Every structure is written in C-alpha cells, then in structure tokens.
Amino acid sequence: MCAAGRRWGRRERAVLWCVLGAAWGAAWGQLRYSVAEEMPKGSFVGDVAKDLRLDLPALRDRGVRVVSEGRTQYFALHEKTGHLVTAERIDRERLCESVQQCVLRCELIVEGEMQVYEIEVAIRDINDNAPSFREAEKELRVSETTAPGSRFPLPEAHDPDSGPNSVQSYELSGDEHFSLAVRAGPGGDERPELVLAKALDREAAAFHELVLRASDGGEPARTGTGRLRVAVLDANDNAPVFSQAEYTVRVPEDVPVGSTLVTLTATDADEGLNGDVKYSLKKITEKASQIFRLDAETGAITLMQNLDFEEGDSYELEVQAHDGGGLFDTAKVVITVTDVNDNAPEISVRSALSTISEDAPSGTVVALLHVQDRDSGANGEVRCSMDGGLPFRLRSSRGSYYSVVTVRELDREEVSEYNVTVRAVDGGSPALWSSAVLALRVLDVNDNAPVFAEASYSARLAENNAAGALVLTVRAWDADWGQNARVRYRLWEGRVRGALLSSYVSVQAETGALYALRSFDYEEVREVGLWVRAEDGGAPALSSNVSVRLVIVDENDNAPQVLYPPAAASSSSSGAGWAGVELAPRSAEAGALVAKVVAVDADAGQNAWLSYELAKATEPGLFRVGLHSGEVRTARSPLARDAARQSLVVVVKDHGRPALSATATLTVVLGESVAELLSELGSAAAAAPGEPAGRLTRWLVVAVAAVSCLFVAFLLLLLALRLRRWRRSQLLAAGSGALRGVPASHFVGIDGVRAFLHSYSHEVSLTADSRKSQLRLSAASCCDTLPARPLPDEPAPLLGEDPAGARRADPDAAPVSSSHRTCSSSASVPFPPGLCVLRREV
Numbered sequence: 001m002c003a004a005g006r007r008w009g010r011r012e013r014a015v016l017w018c019v020l021g022a023a024w025g026a027a028w029g030q031l032r033y034s035v036a037e038e039m040p041k042g043s044f045v046g047d048v049a050k051d052l053r054l055d056l057p058a059l060r061d062r063g064v065r066v067v068s069e070g071r072t073q074y075f076a077l078h079e080k081t082g083h084l085v086t087a088e089r090i091d092r093e094r095l096c097e098s099v100q101q102c103v104l105r106c107e108l109i110v111e112g113e114m115q116v117y118e119i120e121v122a123i124r125d126i127n128d129n130a131p132s133f134r135e136a137e138k139e140l141r142v143s144e145t146t147a148p149g150s151r152f153p154l155p156e157a158h159d160p161d162s163g164p165n166s167v168q169s170y171e172l173s174g175d176e177h178f179s180l181a182v183r184a185g186p187g188g189d190e191r192p193e194l195v196l197a198k199a200l201d202r203e204a205a206a207f208h209e210l211v212l213r214a215s216d217g218g219e220p221a222r223t224g225t226g227r228l229r230v231a232v233l234d235a236n237d238n239a240p241v242f243s244q245a246e247y248t249v250r251v252p253e254d255v256p257v258g259s260t261l262v263t264l265t266a267t268d269a270d271e272g273l274n275g276d277v278k279y280s281l282k283k284i285t286e287k288a289s290q291i292f293r294l295d296a297e298t299g300a301i302t303l304m305q306n307l308d309f310e311e312g313d314s315y316e317l318e319v320q321a322h323d324g325g326g327l328f329d330t331a332k333v334v335i336t337v338t339d340v341n342d343n344a345p346e347i348s349v350r351s352a353l354s355t356i357s358e359d360a361p362s363g364t365v366v367a368l369l370h371v372q373d374r375d376s377g378a379n380g381e382v383r384c385s386m387d388g389g390l391p392f393r394l395r396s397s398r399g400s401y402y403s404v405v406t407v408r409e410l411d412r413e414e415v416s417e418y419n420v421t422v423r424a425v426d427g428g429s430p431a432l433w434s435s436a437v438l439a440l441r442v443l444d445v446n447d448n449a450p451v452f453a454e455a456s457y458s459a460r461l462a463e464n465n466a467a468g469a470l471v472l473t474v475r476a477w478d479a480d481w482g483q484n485a486r487v488r489y490r491l492w493e494g495r496v497r498g499a500l501l502s503s504y505v506s507v508q509a510e511t512g513a514l515y516a517l518r519s520f521d522y523e524e525v526r527e528v529g530l531w532v533r534a535e536d537g538g539a540p541a542l543s544s545n546v547s548v549r550l551v552i553v554d555e556n557d558n559a560p561q562v563l564y565p566p567a568a569a570s571s572s573s574s575g576a577g578w579a580g581v582e583l584a585p586r587s588a589e590a591g592a593l594v595a596k597v598v599a600v601d602a603d604a605g606q607n608a609w610l611s612y613e614l615a616k617a618t619e620p621g622l623f624r625v626g627l628h629s630g631e632v633r634t635a636r637s638p639l640a641r642d643a644a645r646q647s648l649v650v651v652v653k654d655h656g657r658p659a660l661s662a663t664a665t666l667t668v669v670l671g672e673s674v675a676e677l678l679s680e681l682g683s684a685a686a687a688a689p690g691e692p693a694g695r696l697t698r699w700l701v702v703a704v705a706a707v708s709c710l711f712v713a714f715l716l717l718l719l720a721l722r723l724r725r726w727r728r729s730q731l732l733a734a735g736s737g738a739l740r741g742v743p744a745s746h747f748v749g750i751d752g753v754r755a756f757l758h759s760y761s762h763e764v765s766l767t768a769d770s771r772k773s774q775l776r777l778s779a780a781s782c783c784d785t786l787p788a789r790p791l792p793d794e795p796a797p798l799l800g801e802d803p804a805g806a807r808r809a810d811p812d813a814a815p816v817s818s819s820h821r822t823c824s825s826s827a828s829v830p831f832p833p834g835l836c837v838l839r840r841e842v
Contacts, residue, residue, distance in 0.1 A: 031108075033084065034122040037092035042085050045075060045121060048108060049082020052117060056082050063111030066119075067350060068104070075106050075121065084108075084119065092123045093160035097287060100162055107370075111351040114365035116401055127165040127218025131157040133226035134284075140194065140230045141326020144202045151181065152194040153320075153330060156283060157214030157224055164217035174210040178230065194228070202232040231326065238269035239327030240277045242319075246332040253309040254340045261292070264299035266321030266329055273324035282330060283318035292335070294319060301333065309339040310374040341379040341428025347371050347436040350401070357443045358412040366392060367404040367438050371424050378427040385423050392420055404438065412442040413479040446484040446538025450476040457532075458549040459514075463522040464557060471505065474512040474546060476534035484538040487512075492531035492545070497524065505550070507532055514548065522554040523602045556656020558602040560610055562664045565597070581667045584646075586638045594623065597630035597664045599652040607656040615663065616649035623668070625650055638670050645669055 033046035049056055054064065059079055066077045066084065076087040096102030102123040107116050138155050159166045170192045172180035177198045185191045192212065210228035215221050243265045251261055268275040279299040284292070292315065293304050299321070315335040322328035352367035373380040384394055384402055391410060395403045404420060420438040425431050452474060459472040478485040489512045494501040505528070507514050512532070528550040535543040582595040601608040612630040617623055619642050624635040632648065646668040653661040 030118040032120045034124055035086065036124045036126055037090050038126060038128055039086050039090065041087065041089060045084040045086060047082065048077060048084045054082060064108065066106050066108055068106040074104055090123055092125050093129060107350065109351050109368065114351060114368050114403065116350065116368060125162045125165050127161055127216060127222060129160045130222035131159040131167045131214035131216055131224035133157050133224060137227040137229065140228060141233050142200060142230055143233050143325055144200045146196055146200065148196050148199055150196045154192040154194050154212060155226065156191060159216050161216060166216055167214050168217040169215045171213040172210060175208045177208060178210060200232045206232050233326045240266040240268040240321040240323050240329045242266045242321060242329050242331040246334065248334045250336045250338055252338050252340050253307040254342060255303060255307060257303050257305060260300050260302050261335060262301050262333065264319055264331060266299065268323045270323060270325065276324045277321050280320050281317060282320040288315045288317060292317065307337050309337045310343065313337045339376045339379055341375055341426065341432060343374040344432035344434045345371055345373045345382045345424035345426050347422060347424050347434055349436060352438055353440065355441045355443050356410065357445060358410045359445045360406060360410065362406055362408050364406045365403050366406060366440060369402045369404065369422060369436065370400060371402060372400050373426045375426065375428065381427040382424050387421055390418065390420060410442050412444050412481065413448060415442065417441050444481040444484050446480055446536060446542060448479040449542035449544045450478045450487045450534035450536055451544065452476045452534065452546040456547045458551065460551045460553045461516060461520060462553045463520050463555050465516055465519055467516065467518055469516045471514040471516055471550060474514065474532050474548065476512065478536045480536065480538065484536055486537035487534050490533050492533060494530060496528055501530055504528060505530065520552045522552045522604065526552050554604040554607055556603055556607040556654060556660060559660035560599045560601045560652040560654055560662045562652060562662050563598040563600060565664055565666060581669060584634065584668050584670055585672055586670050588634050588638060590634055590636045592634045593631060594634060594668055595632040595666055597632065597650050597652065599630065599662065601654050603654065603656065607654055609655040611653050613651050614648060615651040618643055618646045622646065623648055632666060642670060644671060
C-alpha cells in the first residue's frame with residue numbers, strides 16, 4: 001500500500017507495516033501514509049478510494065475533497081484514480097525544523113455524506129542537506145601555559161536533516177599539537193572538543209591552522225568543513241566564570257520588541273586585557289538567531305521580533321564568555337515562551353449545504369465545521385453555540401469537529417431562508433470569539449394545496465347578457481413556490497336544464513375568470529350552481545374546490561300578459577287587443593263588482609309588480625279600477641241617461657324601468673236581464689262589419705241544445721233511480737201502498753209514475769272561439785223540495801226571439817262566457833242568468 005516506501009527501496013518489512021497501519025487506520029476512520037520529502041507535485045501518496053471503499057464514479061457526485069491544515073494545501077485527491085497525491089513540493093526541514101517525526105495531517109471530506117476521514121502523512125527525510133558550520137572560520141585563543149589534555153569546545157556543525165542523514169561524525173586535520181574528541185551532550189547530540197595533545201610554545205608558533213570536517217550518515221554521505229585558527233597567547237591565570245551555569249527565562253509571547261529578556265554575567269579575576277570579558281553565541285538555531293540578539297559587551301539578550309507561542313514555545317541557546325587571554329566559560333540559556341490569549345477561535349466550514357428540502361428528516365446534517373484555537377491551555381478551550389429559536393443544533397463530532405443538524409422538519413412557507421450563525425468562544429481572559437454564518441435556502445415541496453380567497457363565490461348576472469361576458473374572477477393562492485405554486489382552474493362538469501354546464505359558462509385556466517358562453521333568460525334559468533377546481537403544478541398535484549353561485553338578475557323584458565278578458569281574434573284592420581263583455585245591473589250600487597282584469601308578468605320582483613288604471617271609458621266617473629287588484633267596480637250608481645253599452649280600456653303596467661304595459665278592453669252592458677244583454681250584443685254584432693251572420697247564433701243554439709240534453713238526461717237518471725228505489729221498497733214492504741216518511745208534495749206523477757224530484761243548479765260556459773261548451777252541476781244547491789214557483793205553461797221565448805216564437809238569426813253574435821253564478825233551473829229560462837258574452841271590438 002505504501003508505494004513511497006517501495007519507490008525509495010525500503011525493506012519489505014517496512015512496507016508491510018505501512019500497509020497494516022493504513023488498514024488499521026481506515027477501520028477507525030483514520031488513514032496513515034508516508035512519503036519522502038522533495039517529491040515532485042502529483043506524486044503518489046496512497047490509494048484513498050480503495051482503503052475507504054469509495055466508488056470511483058461516485059467521487060465527483062459526492063463532492064470528495066482534501067483539506068490540509070494551515071494555509072498551504074500539500075495534498076490533493078486525484079478524481080479519476082482516487083489516489084492521494086502531493087499538491088506541492090514538501091521540504092521537511094522547513095516544516096519540521098526541530099521535530100524528529102514530521103507528520104502532516106489532512107482531512108478527506110465526503111460532502112454528500114457529511115463524513116470526515118483523518119489522514120496522517122509522515123514525511124520521510126532524505127539526505128538533501130550537507131552539514132554546515134555557522135561560522136566558516138573560527139579563531140581560538142589558547143595560553144601557552146595551558147597543560148596538555150585540556151579541552152576546548154568547538155562549534156557544532158548543523159545538518160537540517162534528521163536521523164542518519166544528520167551529522168554523524170567529525171574529523172580534525174592540520175596539526176600534531178591538537179586532537180579531536182567527541183562528547184555526548186545532554187540531548188544525545190555529539191559535541192566536538194579540541195584536545196591539547198602537546199604543549200604550546202608561542203615563540204615556536206604563534207598560530208596553528210586546523211580543519212574540522214563534519215559528515216552525515218546519508219547514502220552517499222555529505223560533508224561540511226570549518227576552519228579553526230588557534231592563537232597562542234602569553235600566560236593567563238584565570239578564565240571567565242558565569243554567575244550560573246544555566247539561565248532560565250519565562251516570557252509572555254506578547255512582550256514588546258526590543259525588550260531585554262535576560263542579562264548574562266561572567267567575571268574574570270584577571271586584570272587588564274585578560275580580565276576583559278566578551279560574550280558570544282556558541283550554539284543557536286537559525287530561527288532563534290532571527291529572534292534574539294546578544295550584546296557582546298553587556299551580555300544582555302534582547303528581542304528583535306515578536307514572539308509567537310504557536311510557532312515556538314521554547315528556545316535553547318549556549319553563550320560563551322571569553323577574556324582577552326583566550327580563556328572562556330559556557331552557559332546555557334533556556335527561554336520559555338508562555339501563551340497569551342492572542343488568537344481567536346477559528347471556524348472552518350469543511351462542508352455545508354446551500355439548499356435543503358423542507359421535508360428533510362430531523363437529524364439531517366447541514367454543515368460540517370472544524371473549530372480550533374492556536375492558543376493552549378484554557379486559552380485554547382473552545383465552546384461553540386448557536387442562536388436560539390432556529391430548527392438547528394450543534395452536535396459534537398470527532399475531535400474538534402462539529403456538525404449542524406436539523407431538529408425538526410422545515411417549513412419553507414414559514415421561513416424560506418436561514419442565516420445560521422455559529423459562535424466559538426475560548427476560555428481566555430478576556431475571552432476571544434469568532435463566528436461563521438451559514439446561508440441555507442429551503443427548497444419547496446408541494447405540501448400545500450391552493451387556497452381560494454373566499455370560502456364561496458356568488459355573482460349576479462343580468463339576463464340577456466352578451467355571450468362571452470365576464471361574470472366574476474375566482475382567486476386561489478398556493479403557499480408553495482415555483483411550479484408548485486402555479487395554479488390552474490377548471491370547471492367541475494354538471495348539467496343545467498339537461499344541457500352540459502360547459503355550454504353555459506367557462507373558466508380561464510390561468511386567471512380564473514368565469515365567462516358566460518350564452519345569453520341567460522331569467523324566465524328559463526334563475527340560478528346556476530357550479531364548482532371550480534384550482535390545481536397546482538406539483539407532482540403529484542394538489543387541488544381544492546370552491547362553490548360558485550350565479551344568480552340571474554331579472555330585467556324588464558316581458559310585458560304584462562292579460563289572462564282575462566281573453567284575447568280576441570286579430571283583425572287585419574286593427575292591431576292585437578283584448579275584448580270582453582260583462583253585465584252590470586242598472587240597480588247596482590256604488591262599489592259593486594262588475595269584472596276583474598287578470599294579468600300576469602313573466603318577470604320577477606319589481607318588474608312583475610302590476611298596477612291597473614282606467615285609461616278610457618265611455619262614461620268617465622261611472623267605473624273605477626283597483627290599482628293593484630284589477631277589479632272593475634262601479635264608482636256610482638248607473639243613471640237612466642247612461643248608455644246601455646259602456647266601453648272600458650284598462651291599462652296594465654309593470655314597475656320595471658322602462659315600464660312595459662298591456663291593455664284590456666271591456667264592454668259592460670247595463671241591464672237587468674240576459675235578454676237585454678243579448679239584445680245589446682246583437683245590435684253590436686249587426687253594427688260590426690265583416691263577421692259571419694249566423695256564426696254566433698249557431699253556437700248559441702248548439703250550446704242551448706247541449707245544456708237541454710244534459711238536463712233531460714239528468715232528469716231521466718234521477719227518475720230511474722227513484723223508480724228503482726220505489727220498486728225495492730214495494731217488494732220489501734208488501735201491502736204498503738204509500739211511501740213512508742216523505743210528504744206527498746215532494747212527488748210528481750209522470751205517466752202514472754210517482755217520482756221524487758230534487759231542485760238543481762248548473763253552470764254553463766259557451767265560447768265562440770274554442771268551440772267547446774262546459775256544463776257544471778253544483779251539488780251544493782240541491783234541496784229536498786221543488787221550486788216554490790210553478791213551472792210556466794208555455795216556455796218563455798229565447799233571447800233574441802220575438803214573442804210570436806219566430807227565432808231571429810244573429811250571425812254576428814258575440815261569444816258567450818259563463819259568469820260562474822249558481823242558479824236553479826227553470827223550464828222557461830234554459831240559460832243561467834249570469835251568462836257573459838265576449839266579443840272583439842272592431
């Protein structure tokens with residue numbers, strides 16, 4: 001698995017451990033790889049897709065990416081192969097200057113699943129750096145009185161590499177007076193020392209030139225050299241001595257630049273040049289040399305640039321104090337940097353959703369956050385929180401990761417967008433904090449049906465409307481968004497008077513406008529009830545219904561229609577009109593009912609309110625008409641001078657705007673008997689040109705004959721019934737010769753047969769137009785006695801006949817109509833006294 005190890009010729013055992021480590025880490029959500037430094041960009045590190053069992057085609061869909069700690073991204077994921085590769089050239093010495101194990105950490109984020117996998121990559125050192133000395137040439141001063149075997153510390157070579165690639169050995173060449181010794185330091189490092197092998201003589205040689213060579217353990221080995229110049233001095237009795245062998249200083253990281261951190265003190269008992277002490281840095285790292293400065297005269301260590309606890313929390317220096325005679329002393333200085341809460345928590349959004357469906361289940365991960373504070377201790381302890389009242393909460397994940405999850409289902413109709421603010425506060429004093437805002441848009445789901453603006457609709461439409469007229473507009477709103485909120489309207493099919501509802505009205509699908517497809521007639525359709533459905537554009541679609549009540553408003557488009565007097569036949573010489581004949585006794589008193597005009601109006605409401613008024617009369621003031629009843633009554637008693645035939649024109653009006661009207665013409669005959677009525681009608685008929693001479697007479701004769709036949713049939717039937725009862729009584733009561741319990745005055749003899757008679761009444765209606773006659777017998781007028789007036793010997797002459805019995809033919813006689821009055825029959829008067837004759841005025 002660890003291909004980098006194979007590439008650089010590592011042993012099979014190391015490769016096996018690398019593979020086992022990667023497999024073990026994958027099982028716990030953490031992968032471990034190693035790669036050599038200075039590899040070119042795009043070099044293979046590990047097969048992430050295989051180790052995490054990720055499907056290669058799904059890598060793009062799931063949004064898999066690699067995030068490295070820090071500002072520089074050293075690794076990337078190859079989308080096609082799923083391999084972890086280097087994104088930059090890695091220099092181990094720059095990243096891990098004083099760290100033996102250099103490990104870079106990165107995170108593999110699967111955005112589609114909101115999963116995080118930690119990856120550790122160990123950077124293997126290569127021998128890319130040779131040992132070097134801080135000073136290319138170093139001068140040592142040694143007194144000629146120095147005893148052989150004395151040791152003098154030499155400058156150490158520095159190799160940025162680690163392990164076997166660092167400095168492994170030193171070699172000294174150039175003079176027999178000196179030899180090289182290597183002593184192990186407290187940290188396990190090798191410290192070279194110059195050993196005086198032979199006594200010095202300044203007069204023989206004042207200077208000795210030496211070469212110090214340092215070699216590392218790389219393959220091949222790299223070397224570095226430094227030149228040593230040993231100056232032989234006159235006798236120097238005393239060497240400088242530091243006040244303490246090790247100086248320890250603790251300074252906060254926010255100490256100002258230029259501050260003196262510590263002042264070293266070394267004393268020399270000699271005087272003059274041999275007692276003049278100078279200070280120098282014997283051992284210091286390159287990084288520390290840029291931060292600290294040593295004053296050679298005073299021994300004060302000052303700060304040249306700001307300290308940063310997060311970059312370095314401890315520095316170790318070796319300071320040498322030497323006098324003018326070449327003697328020296330060495331002291332160790334340890335500078336410890338203490339943390340100050342100068343770093344606010346950092347919130348990194350590793351993965352976040354920009355949209356979420358409103359029906360996402362509770363517990364859906366919305367964002368994955370990484371929170372860290374570069375400070376340490378309490379200053380680096382971070383607490384995260386969110387604003388209250390939101391349907392989200394923070395859930396602590398592995399390590400310093402937090403996930404933002406939903407706590408309930410969302411409702412886009414309530415809140416369509418959320419700006420979720422996550423705050424991180426450290427434990428410092430004063431506390432520092434930072435925040436991150438997550439913008440989340442809620443996607444709509446079709447979970448709301450259209451809602452109409454009103455629970456039901458009603459509209460009034462005047463009849464006789466134009467086809468295509470707008471009736472009303474229904475409105476429905478859908479709380480959803482986009483296509484789910486697009487509302488379309490349609491009618492529920494039904495029937496009106498047997499026809500399809502869609503033939504009467506239609507609804508515009510987009511606007512909800514309801515149109516009338518035909519002209520309505522109030523007299524045919526007074527109200528239309530229908531249902532309109534509103535349906536959204538979701539899948540599946542949701543709908544709702546609303547009832548619409550369409551009330552047809554009546555217009556005054558129908559004139560009053562006169563039912564009585566009935567319509568007369570139209571004449572070519574005059575327009576359509578109404579005619580009727582009524583009989584009024586001359587002895588009638590004021591207010592006596594003469595006739596009643598009956599009219600109806602097909603309209604409704606005010607348009608059907610009728611009023612009657614007398615427009616024209618032969619004798620003004622004789623009659624009056626009821627304003628609302630249409631009853632024609634006498635306004636005063638008729639006088640002898642009043643004409644026998646009175647012509648009345650009654651106007652019937654409705655209350656529409658404009659008002660419509662109709663007229664009815666009545667002819668009132670002032671007389672005491674039907675004979676006078678027929679006489680007057682006869683004279684009127686004779687004066688009317690163009691009518692057939694015997695038409696009225698013919699119909700009158702037919703009517704009288706029919707009534708007479710009915711009357712005779714009734715008498716015969718009554719006689720047969722009485723005879724049957726009498727015969728039965730004779731059989732039951734033998735020997736009884738007379739009926740018991742019935743006065744003899746109630747019987748009459750007909751051809752030797754005694755019969756019991758009832759008085760009777762009948763109504764007859766004769767009309768000339770319909771050619772139909774009606775006979776109506778009234779049982780309420782029967783009585784048990786014969787009429788008090790005896791029948792006349794001779795039948796009275798018919799109306800229209802002379803006393804001699806000659807019948808006058810009246811071809812222009814007017815139609816006859818029953819006055820609906822009940823009377824007793826008489827042999828002398830075959831017609832009811834209330835006979836009414838109608839005729840059409842010419």
